[in-house]
Amino acid sequence: MTQRIYIIGAGAIAGHHAEAIARLSTTGEERPELSITDAHPAALAAFAERFPWVKTYPDTASMLNEPAQADDVVIVATPPVAHAELSCLAFRSGRHVLCEKPLAMNKAEADRMLGAAREAGKLLGCCSSRFAGLRTTAAVKTLLAEGKLGRPYRVNWIQRRQRARTGIEYQPSSRWFLQPAISGGGTLMDWGPYDIAGLTEALDPVRVDVLDAWMADPLTGHPLQAEVPSEVEQHVGATLRFHLTDGGAVPVHYERAACCHGGERSLTEIEGTAGAVGWDWLCWDGQGDIVRHDDTLGEPVTDVIRVTDDSPGLMDKPIVYFLDAVAGRTSPAIVGDRAAFNFGILCAIYDCIRTGEPQTVAREGAY
Numbered sequence: 001m002t003q004r005i006y007i008i009g010a011g012a013i014a015g016h017h018a019e020a021i022a023r024l025s026t027t028g029e030e031r032p033e034l035s036i037t038d039a040h041p042a043a044l045a046a047f048a049e050r051f052p053w054v055k056t057y058p059d060t061a062s063m064l065n066e067p068a069q070a071d072d073v074v075i076v077a078t079p080p081v082a083h084a085e086l087s088c089l090a091f092r093s094g095r096h097v098l099c100e101k102p103l104a105m106n107k108a109e110a111d112r113m114l115g116a117a118r119e120a121g122k123l124l125g126c127c128s129s130r131f132a133g134l135r136t137t138a139a140v141k142t143l144l145a146e147g148k149l150g151r152p153y154r155v156n157w158i159q160r161r162q163r164a165r166t167g168i169e170y171q172p173s174s175r176w177f178l179q180p181a182i183s184g185g186g187t188l189m190d191w192g193p194y195d196i197a198g199l200t201e202a203l204d205p206v207r208v209d210v211l212d213a214w215m216a217d218p219l220t221g222h223p224l225q226a227e228v229p230s231e232v233e234q235h236v237g238a239t240l241r242f243h244l245t246d247g248g249a250v251p252v253h254y255e256r257a258a259c260c261h262g263g264e265r266s267l268t269e270i271e272g273t274a275g276a277v278g279w280d281w282l283c284w285d286g287q288g289d290i291v292r293h294d295d296t297l298g299e300p301v302t303d304v305i306r307v308t309d310d311s312p313g314l315m316d317k318p319i320v321y322f323l324d325a326v327a328g329r330t331s332p333a334i335v336g337d338r339a340a341f342n343f344g345i346l347c348a349i350y351d352c353i354r355t356g357e358p359q360t361v362a363r364e365g366a367y
Ligand SMILES: NC(=O)c1ccc[n+]([C@@H]2O[C@H](COP(=O)([O-])OP(=O)(O)OC[C@H]3O[C@@H](n4cnc5c(N)ncnc54)[C@H](O)[C@@H]3O)[C@@H](O)[C@H]2O)c1
Pocket: 008, 009, 010, 011, 012, 013, 014, 037, 038, 039, 040, 043, 060, 077, 078, 079, 080, 082, 100, 101, 102, 171, 174, 190
């Protein structure tokens, strides 16, 4: 039977999904049948002009009305405010759901989505898998598993950009990114899902404590920032403690900025008693470095290994990995408990900032 995929929301990311789905057929597979709907007729019409091979529907209910096939997939590609409601609707129609990041607006919504998935006996996946399954990250996991770094005692995950605000410098047409009632938050909701996915993939924690956290919205002279009062954080940081499967715990310094006045920086590094490793956790252009530091006869030694990444492109990963998971194949897809756990860590950072109190998120069940 032909694979069927349905997209709700015909905006910027839907175009990337459609291109990724079209590319599936270049690997010898039959191209899935793709349907799409959008709340705004103009957005739907523009999409139809760009992708004439895609079936369009005036609303979600009519699109999901046809009887479901066992492996049907719905991609929820709207702003976050609609993720929970539309995902639950899609589960009730008997379909698997791949939801855009961030998974939801808050923890209660994410729990509701997971509950609806379980009730329907379907998979809930999150598109925070865009940088999952990279060879660089796999190499780091192997170093940790083989004890090559000794006991890990410090992790730095620092990603700072000076002017890269979504809704201002990037995709200024989608101002909703700056409105928390629609986006759920700022750069922590926008980029945090990828950061947390990278950190949890590398370290595989069973529990995460948020010990301290802060956020800010730096002022700039950009005319768009003056025009619409900015309501979301563009710079966020947290002191986390990751509890590992071997019973150990490691402190994680986390920082993400889409806007800051200090310098730009990217540091993705684990330090252990026997060595340290830094790695390219994005591999934008299909290549990335693994930087190892250790000690040979009392001298610090640094080795840089460049690897070619053969995983699907970053916009292809979410659907490729999710279709693997739906078919029961092993895949780096971020689904079910894992998606809820990762999202729970983001929510705990916000809760720590809001309450001033430490928070704990435990991974439930096995994934
Ligand atoms: N733009 C990117 O580069 C990018 C990258 C990765 C992930 N995402 C994520 O994808 C999601 C959508 O972002 P975008 O950039 O495509 O936004 P967008 O503003 O380009 O498009 C969103 C579309 O959703 C439609 N929509 C809103 N509510 C709807 C509803 N209830 N039912 C049907 N359609 C509805 C809007 O009319 C609009 O066409 C967000 O969660 C975002 O974080 C975006």
